Amino acid sequence: MAAGTVDLSMTKDICCGSGSDPAPGTDISYSIDFSNLGTVVAPDTLITDTLPPGVTFITSTQWGAPVTPLTVTADSVVWNVGDVFPSTYYGTIVVQAHITDSVPVGTVLTNVASIASSAGESNTLNNTAMAVVTISPPRRDLYISKVLNSGAPIAGRAITYTIYYGNSGNSTAHDVTLTDTLPLSMTFLSASEPVTATVAGNQVVWSLGNVPAGGYDQFYLSARVSDTVAGGTLLANDVLVSTTDVEANSSDNTAMAQVTASPPYGQPDAFGYVQLDSTRPGGPAFAWVDATDGVTSTVTGNNSFGGPFPIGFSFLYYGNSYTQLYFSTNGLVTFGSGSVAYNNNILPDPSSPNNVLAVLWDDLQVPASSAIYYKQGGTAPDRYFVVEWYNVSPRGDTAHPLTFEVVIYENGIILFQYLTLSGSLNSSTVGIEESTGTTGVLYAYNEARLTSSLALAFLPPGLIAAPADAVISGPTTGIVDTTYAFTTTVSPIAATLPMTYVWEATGQSPVTHAARSSLADAIAFTWSVSATQAITVTAANSQGTVTTTHTITVSSLTPPTSTPTPTPTGTATPTSTPTSTPTPTGTATATNTPTETPTGTATTTATPTGTPTSTPTHTPTATPTPTHTPTQSPTGTATATATETSTPTPAPTGTATATATPTPTQSPTPTPTRTATPTATATPTTTPAATTPPPACIDLTGDGWVDTLDVMAVVSRWGLTVANPDPDNDPATPNYEARYDRNGDGVITMLDIMGVAAYWETSCP
Known part of the structure; x- marks a missing residue:
């Protein structure tokens, strides 16, 4: 059986943005790729990098992590990479080195690397590699770009820009400054660290220090759009990067991010479409239209679209009539042609796709457990067509299902509804746009504004109308020299904005609140005379006017004139013999006017039983007894209106002592006029x-x-x-x-x- 072989191989290149024309005093990076083309493991493998004169070693990495060389000398670096297994590619070492200032321009630097194993090998022709560069004159070339990162450019809303900058030259750029000039209709909110920005007026400045050759970075800048910015306004934001060095090319030192402001809530775009939502007064109610009982489309998977699908009626959109539409897995409905675009843009934007309904435009997928349904409904002239994305999800993230829909109505209304949403939802576009990409209404761009059970309505200009009615709410009674607030609300919700309100009131100068972006307005009035006052408001827009009136009765606070009460002369008809009742002991807090203790001559038919003296200490419950009810005469003389035994009532504070000295006189028994003494309590509350x-x-x-x-x-x-x-x-x-x-x-x-x-x-x- 034949033995296996080891065949080490390597290549070496300039890498990592260093360029092929480095300058003296700059850093340079090399990449060393190595492999074993043999059939057995190459043990104890060493890689040696021989540095040319004028180049010194800085650091190295392997597989992205720092790696410590086995040895480092003035002209070479050695790494032990251990066992190298058979493979067409095994690993990479990146070497960062520095070219000294003394290296002359025009010098050719040849850097040679080699690889070897303790096992030896028969083929060593591919065991060395070199990289050659020529030293060039120093050159700096800064560049910059700027894009809108997130947020809808709408009056009163915040948006965020991303600013990218770098140095594509071969030498360090010194004292680099980045200056962002915001339009006057925007104010600075914040900027990302670590460099702290300095704000002066509408300029934001970063002092970046030195940017090395090949260096780059980015910043985030957030700003607020002014409340007065109208839809369709072009917002141009300039940024400049500069250095104290001479640059080879300064044409790429400036950049501009230009976006078109979308109309504020309730205001029309250039064509006349108005957006309303269910979270605000006058917005549409969330009313889900289930389409799962309709047609199940074949639009599934990732980045696919289908159509054309017949709508079932003629739908007017930005002045053009459509009888069919397309929809995609990425939450888009389009007219005229389909689109699989997954990189969402801001709206409006001339780049394609255009003529869209961006219901939830993002990189979505429709897996096997999900579907896109559609169906027609209603009868003329109130027909509708609905597309429902059921249980779809962000691409690669089935843990966050999304169910949403668009309903288009025969009268031109467009309704977006979101049944169940999950996940961050901060990378989508929501809005509408016409065929040229220059006009549209934006609700959200790369921001988490959508919520479950949300409804968004886009009303066409044909449904925009004059104010039909207005109601003033506020008090109907009041007192002089007091300020009262009144609010008017205009209907219908489709009334064109802005609205101008002219307030008039009795005895007041007219007050005009011009170009208000709301169907409600408020004011306050004060009157100094008592009378029935009238408040009138006239609400007007480009379509017409409506007037309504409210009244308030204002009362005077002039104190009543005190008229002395004459002393009456009463004749008692004796019919009975009353006896005196002792005054209860207790601390009385009475609910009526304290009764003065009279001193007078009472005519009675019996001798009084005694002169009571009370020391109030507790809360009494008084027993109704006949009492004097004296009336203060102009001369201060108390005259009793009944001939009977006096029963003193305790004053609210103090020690009440009844001193009555009646003179008994034989006479017919009088019939007393009984006045019940109210029950006294410690804390009256009624x-x-x-x-x-x-x-x-x-x-x-x-x-x-x-x-x-x-x-x-x-x-x-x-x-x-x-x-x-x-x-x-x-x-x-x-x-x-x-x-x-x-x-x-x-x-x-x-x-x-x-x-x-x-x-x-x-x-x-």
């Missing part, structure tokens, strides 16, 4: 019933209730203002403010209003 109206000086709104408006009215009357009736914004304590809670019980009641009035004036007038 207002009087409308059947027992509070005094006018407290119920300033005159509605029979004591509430927040009365609090506001009282404090306003006495020189205070209520900037916020609920400053703690706590729903559990609405309309509560500590300075109006005079008794500190945590709620605002009539007693607190009395307390406020008593604080600013001795008593109610």
Whole structure:
């Protein structure tokens, strides 16, 4: 049996961007490929690289990882690569070396490498290889490029650019600076590290230091599109790379990323299409149209398309009528021709494909467990055609299934719906575009905006209309010198934007809110006189106008005039013999006006049982007893309106002492006018019933209730203002403010209003 053979082989080349014309003072890289073309293993294999004069070893790698040489001398490097098994290719060593500054221009550098095994071999002709270069004059050549990386260029949205730069020359470029000039309609947000950018106005500058021959890198720059940018605006972003050295070619030192702004939400593109979504007021409702009971297409696998498929009606798209369409595995519907494009572009973009519905344009696949279904539905003139991508997935990632669809309607509406989504979804394009690629509506570009149960509607200009109706929402009652907000909402949702709103109100100057990109608008008004005030708004767009009116009744806060009550002269009809009832002991917080303790002569038919003295210490439950209800006369004399035994009622604070000295007089038994004393509680929390109206000086709104408006009215009357009736914004304590809670019980009641009035004036007038 014949013995096996060893046949080592190698090649050597300049590699890794070094070029074939290195300059003095630069680095150079060589690649050494080796193999064993024999039939048995070559043991103890050594590779020797002999360096030419003026070249010094720096480092080496094998299979991408650093490898330490066996020996390194001034003119050679040796590696032990061990056993080399039979193969047409076995391994590669990359050698990085430095050419010294002293090597003259024009010098030819010959670098020779060899390979040998301890087993020996019969064929050594292929055991050596060389690489030859000629030293050239130093040359620097910087280059740069810029592309939109992610984000839809829409007013108010953020987008991200990628900036690539490098040095294709043979010598190091020194003091390299990169300057990005943003358009005035964009503002800088952030830039990637490790080099920190300096921002001055609309310029972003990176100081990069030195860039070696063959060196390159990239940056990410994020910027925000201005809120005022209209759809169709061309956004041109320039970038420049420069060095303090003289360059061989400066024509590639500048680059421009130019994109067309897509219309903001609810605004039309140049043709008139408007995009709405189910996450915002006025957008379409998510209503899945199941197509799995329709036709199962043969469009499967990866990067395939099918069609044309008959739509079943004439569909008008960007002014052209279509009766058939195509769709692909990559989430695209096209008109006119099919496309298998998997590298998604921004929209609009003149490069192909054009005339598309990018439902979820990405590199997708339709495996055996998935399918694309389609079907027709409805009756004229409300027919529709639906394409459903069922359980498809990103290419090579079946763990993240996707189910979505497009429904096109006979009236021109286009509806994208997303039933179940998973994965990152940050590498797709979503939107529509016409046949030339210059006009379109973009929803998302390489950004994770899509969610499950999302619906996107694209409305054609034929459905865009004048505002048909407007409604103003806001308060219907108020008080003077208080500001009130009003909001109007315009319908239908397809009304053309922008919309201009002109507000008018009684006694106010007209206010115009021009070119608003919303079907809602708000304003605030203040009136200083009490009256019924009218608020009118006129909403207008390019198609027409609508006007509506709202009214608010504003009340005055002028305090009521105090009119002294004359002292009445009453004649008691004696019919009974009442007896006095002692006042309960306790700390009373009454819910009515404290009754003064009168001193007078009471005419009665019996001798009183005693003069009670109470020291309030607890919360009493009062027993209804006949009492005096004195009326303060202009002269300050208390006159009783009933002839009976007095029962003093405790004041809210203090020690109540009833001092009554009636003179017994024989007379017929009087019939007393009984006035029940209300039950006193420690923490009253309710207002009087409308059947027992509070005094006018407290119920300033005159509605029979004591509430927040009365609090506001009282404090306003006495020189205070209520900037916020609920400053703690706590729903559990609405309309509560500590300075109006005079008794500190945590709620605002009539007693607190009395307390406020008593604080600013001795008593109610």
